[in-house]
Amino acid sequence: MVNIYDDLNKLEATFRKTEQFTALEFTIEEVKKDADAVALFSNFRKMQLTLQEKQASGEELSEEELQYAQKTAQLAQQNEKINAMLLAEMEVSAVINEITSVIIKPVQALYDSIPDAE
Template sequence: MTVNIYDDINKLEGTFRKTDEFKNLEQAVEDVTSDKEAADLFRTFRDLQLKLQEKQMKGEEISGEEMEYAQKVAQLAQQNGKILEMLEAEMALSRIIDEVNKAMTRPVQSLYDKM
């Protein structure tokens, strides 16, 4: 019997979108997007994070100035109520994703546990 796991994945995606956590994040993203100041600050924060992660992955050193600037931008982002709510909603959704990931890898882990 052939199993089409993608049908189940698509169903899980639909269920995921119906969770309170997803809906809360969706609303929080909309709130940030509709506030130009918050949206600009978050884009700066996100772009800076990506730039620094890319430098780390390339093995490049991050300067003290870059770290200081990153800390200031992060602090400003966390002081913005809309951004903070969005980040908190994202963390709540991440917990669900972690649980799904654990459930998905449990069968593989159980194979190795038998060794």
């Protein structure tokens, strides 16, 4: 029997060694060294989580909340260290998306094998 978790643990170890992950790790360390960046990012993250919770529960977002979210995001992105971290995060996300698409291929192939009704 195949133990997929052994392979997943190997994948995790390899993922941690990628250029994208190490770049994210470095940019996070740079943010952590800057109290202003930490405060900005903390505020940005709290705002994101609050908005996501409201959207998930079906609550409408007020105009004030949307404006606050936009301003908070702009302030965070204007900080060089946070902006570098967010760009590095996008690169990591791209790798994760590639991994996901490779893993999902066999499942998609199964569904694709179902003939179309005519």
